Amino acid sequence: MVTVTVPLLSMGMSEGKIVEWFAENGSVVAEGQPLYAMEFEKSVMDIESPAAGTLTHKAEVGTTLPVGAEVAEITP
């Protein structure tokens, strides 16, 4: 199982907000597939899946999470 966490994308970043899930809860995702969009430092970035498997959301749209917090799990 792979834990998807809020990445550290820039030096000034401390938290990010999930603005959209591209991959539905319970769907099968491929590595590199866009999973969700995250807003930080007034910009939005698509975050790609670090692994392939079944996706379980661990955070909802609109949630702001600190860097390193769990966003999802991927079960191969």
Next chain:
Amino acid sequence: MNQPARNTGNARSAAASSIADVPLMEIYRHQSRISAVDIAIRQGISGGKFQFNYWPMTGQENIPAALAPNLTKNDYLVTTYRGVHDHIAKGVPLRGLFAEALGRAVGLNKGKGGTAHLTDPGTGSMLTTAIVGSGAPIANGLALAAKFRGTDRVSVVSFGDGATSIGAVHEALNLAGAWKLPVVFLLQNNGIGEYTLVPGYTATRQFVDRAVGYGIKGIRVDGNDPVAMYRAAKDAVDTCRSGNGPVFLEAVTTRLGAHYGVAPTNHLPKEQLDAAKAAEPISRTRRLIIENAIATAEQLDAIDAESKADVQEAITWALAQEPTEVNETFKDVYTDSTTFPDPASKRPAVASETGAEGPTAVMSMAEAICSAQDVAMAANREVIVLGEDVGDPPGGVYLTQKGLQAKYGADRILPTPIAETAIIGAGIGAALAGMRPICEIMFSDFLGVCIDQIANHAAKQRYMSGGKSHVPMTIRVMGGPNPFGGNGAQHSQSLESWLLHIPGLKVIYPSTAREAKGLLASCILDDDPTVFLESCKLMHTNKGQVPLGDFRIPLGVADVKRKGKDLSVITYGWQVHEALAAAETLAAEGIDVEVVDLRSLLPLDYQTVFESVRKTRRALVLHAATRFCGFGAEIASTIAEVMHGELKGPVRRMGGEFTPIAFAKALEAVQMPRAAAVTDAMRQIMTRGDR
């Protein structure tokens, strides 16, 4: 790989033959590999697969790719934290690189350096600095070694346009020009210094114009054009290889990513960024290859697939490796783990002098220092001296090289520009190449000019490289007041505490001519960077019998200069003589003082200190350096911690007053401890009553 021109008789053949000299397929392979690494890192970080510090070089792939066919692994590369592309093109193995980036024990540098401090001597990647511009002086030293040894090796230092503002780069360009060193100063001008754009930080219209000012060859090229970049790099490398260097090579490009991290924040104006994306080098190279029928799109795709697979394999492998363990913490700081300032350590491990037998002569400290260098230079051709005015005449401002240039030649006694960063950087580079440089800093007060080279590079390279390389250099520094006073606030200081705060350095401070010779000889032979502090006050006034031959005193062994039973004075350098004079005065009063001369501040001989204080049960720590936050505080508190119950009273410290040193002699005389004041302090300790 060189592709032959295809003579197909069509319109393309003219174009193809006009670029027949350019190994486009080899360049493309490098680009492809660099790009695969860049993409994999950005994806891995943004997806949360792994996290490490990354400064993207996206858009700059062609520069090292087109340089690479002109270099071999014997050529030296010094690069910067954004230089992952430089390393890949130089041939640094992907597995080791990713394991390093991920902090794994099997990383190229045991996970102690990371990509910002990568070192891989096997492929010629000699040093990576995270201090903007600091690689340039070091590249000079590598080139100096290459030239000195008569090889045709070239030293390439890669840096960004942001680094063109900093002094280290200017000092390095000037020295390389003066000494005609085989260095390619590769400026990857990506148009933005971290977050600040040209012309926000410079009025220079074209960076290459600066070459004129240094009297060296300058080349400016479109760094995104594989043909032009290859030819410019070839010109630069060939110029250096044939002994006509250095060359300042400005490769113009655009950084398409952020300064740091993988967020889409670039700070370039949108139009500029869009134009730069359109001029991106990899698709340009692809087009050129396909248009000239050198390879098909499918063949290029196959190369990309192979690059991607290699990178994925390396990442998967690296992620499966064990992280660097905590037991690595204290390894690779010094050659020898007993160098640590540990009160429990049983130093000295080796106490005996060697070479003391045989003929001696009366020498001043300056003559003894000259003699130590003379003996070392006679024994090893790769011992060289760099410093201001070290040539004959005058043979050093304190005559510490008198006659050596005449004896050993101008390629071994190297008078430098007045540029301490260039001096120390050249020493570091030569030491990385395996030479034994001795660098002279005329006055300790000038350490501030070059402390980055000493503290961030000489001291840390062994650790940052996980023991893959080290810096066996000696830095001689004259300091403290001169015998007549009046050197003022910027030529009289005692700054050993600055140096003692930096893990990786050894710091030596002799008090007599004889010991200066023996200790300096050991410094020159030591595998760690040593700073050898000399008291201006003693250079010509302290004289004694000094062995003429290969005389050595091991580092880290204190010397009891006067035995006594009532009070221990722990001191070093010229203050030893103040303590001895005070002790003689007190002897007449029936007080028996023991004077411990540390000689070596790091490694530090705690055991001799403890033995002395255990006997006398009273201690005074004495130095000329400012008492506040001085080395004496460290010694005093350690004595107190270790021997609290055995002391008759608190450990007393004496040091310089917390003022700049005055020009007026009357003031200077009371700013640092002198024999009369030391005598008073000793008397107070003896009369305040024991507990």
